[in-house]
Amino acid sequence: MQQDLRLPGTMKAWVLDAPGELRLTQKPLPQPGAAEVLVRIGATAVCATDVEIIGHGEPAMIQGGLPFNRNFTPGHEYMGTVVGLGAGVDEFALGERVAVEIHAGCGRCERCREGMYTACLNYGMNYGGHDKGHRANGFTTDGGFAEYAVNHVNTLVRVPSGVSDEAATLIVTAGTAMYGLDVLGGLVAGQAIAVIGPGPIGLMSVGVAKALGACPVILIGTSRDARRLELGRRLGADEVVTAGEEDAVAAVERITRGRGVHYAMECSGAPNALNDAARMVSRGGRICLAAFPHEPVLVDVARLVRNNIYVFGIRGEGRSATRRAAALMAQQRFPAQLIHTHTFALEQVPEAIRYARERIEDAIKVVVKM
Numbered sequence: 001m002q003q004d005l006r007l008p009g010t011m012k013a014w015v016l017d018a019p020g021e022l023r024l025t026q027k028p029l030p031q032p033g034a035a036e037v038l039v040r041i042g043a044t045a046v047c048a049t050d051v052e053i054i055g056h057g058e059p060a061m062i063q064g065g066l067p068f069n070r071n072f073t074p075g076h077e078y079m080g081t082v083v084g085l086g087a088g089v090d091e092f093a094l095g096e097r098v099a100v101e102i103h104a105g106c107g108r109c110e111r112c113r114e115g116m117y118t119a120c121l122n123y124g125m126n127y128g129g130h131d132k133g134h135r136a137n138g139f140t141t142d143g144g145f146a147e148y149a150v151n152h153v154n155t156l157v158r159v160p161s162g163v164s165d166e167a168a169t170l171i172v173t174a175g176t177a178m179y180g181l182d183v184l185g186g187l188v189a190g191q192a193i194a195v196i197g198p199g200p201i202g203l204m205s206v207g208v209a210k211a212l213g214a215c216p217v218i219l220i221g222t223s224r225d226a227r228r229l230e231l232g233r234r235l236g237a238d239e240v241v242t243a244g245e246e247d248a249v250a251a252v253e254r255i256t257r258g259r260g261v262h263y264a265m266e267c268s269g270a271p272n273a274l275n276d277a278a279r280m281v282s283r284g285g286r287i288c289l290a291a292f293p294h295e296p297v298l299v300d301v302a303r304l305v306r307n308n309i310y311v312f313g314i315r316g317e318g319r320s321a322t323r324r325a326a327a328l329m330a331q332q333r334f335p336a337q338l339i340h341t342h343t344f345a346l347e348q349v350p351e352a353i354r355y356a357r358e359r360i361e362d363a364i365k366v367v368v369k370m
Helices: 048-056 170-183 200-211 223-235 248-255 273-280 301-306 321-330 346-358
Strands: 010-016 022-028 036-045 077-085 097-100 148-152 156-158 193-196 217-222 239-243 261-266 281-289 310-313 340-345 365-369
Touching (some): 077 148, 193 273, 200 217, 200 223, 200 261, 217 223, 217 248, 239 248, 273 281
Parallel strands (some): 261 281, 281 310
16 A cells, blocks of 8 residues: 555544444544545534434444444545555545545445446445445445545545635535436526525535526525525525515515426425425426435325426435536635534534534534544
């Protein structure tokens, strides 16, 4: 292995013990294998899914079960510098700054061969004597709340020059938005989109959709989201709607003069959001679900069928969408850095998690800087 000779033998890392219990400890420095690199982590963003994993376990799967008390390090939205190269790696060089996609599929199942590695059929089957080759950092293998991590070359995206470490953690978030728009069938310039929920993915969906030429871009939130809705305007939203002050479906009908939108990106996870989205899109329209309620919900399936409405669920940033999102950020097509609101040190990970979970000081994207 070619590596930076200054590397230590151990590293600081947070591990998850019982639900909600994080502990800072020392772990051996991981070693990259064939087609892998070692990354010195520069910054890790806190995602809502991290909060779910730390508190409830799913969708993480470690050694075939929930991640608790398994010496598992969470965190999946990170960037860093390449400091070690595994056997056969010539795609990247020591010293390059990279953002890291979450998923490296097994490469052998039907879904991976179709390019749908975020839906790998061997998800989590990468432990002990039953290693199918799948990796999902912070989900099925160690993640980014640590000083170093090993990553497959397929997951690496070069960070554009001029993009800060904190903003680079948002490349994957923007990639998730890009993937959602891809799954919707390819957003066409001039077509209308409604984005429901101004969280990080929703806000990035606004920026990406506008950069791709969508018009109008309509962002929908609640009165609690006043600051986020204003950020949405700065990211490119043509219209913002405050649900509660105005019926969101009626607002979309007003803005589109009764035609409805071509696409809806549902990023709120609200129980009735899918039904609302189905009333916002035109006949033959498309809905992408990037969030989900915690409990089963009633859905007006008859409306979906009668109006030939397509519904897609997405997970993560598949089909190399992150690379396209990074290109848009390199061209400064939207100011992704606007949603970074708070920074903490590695020793403060539990506090960073608390800020993100409780939206303290209206936190949007909280970043842990190494």
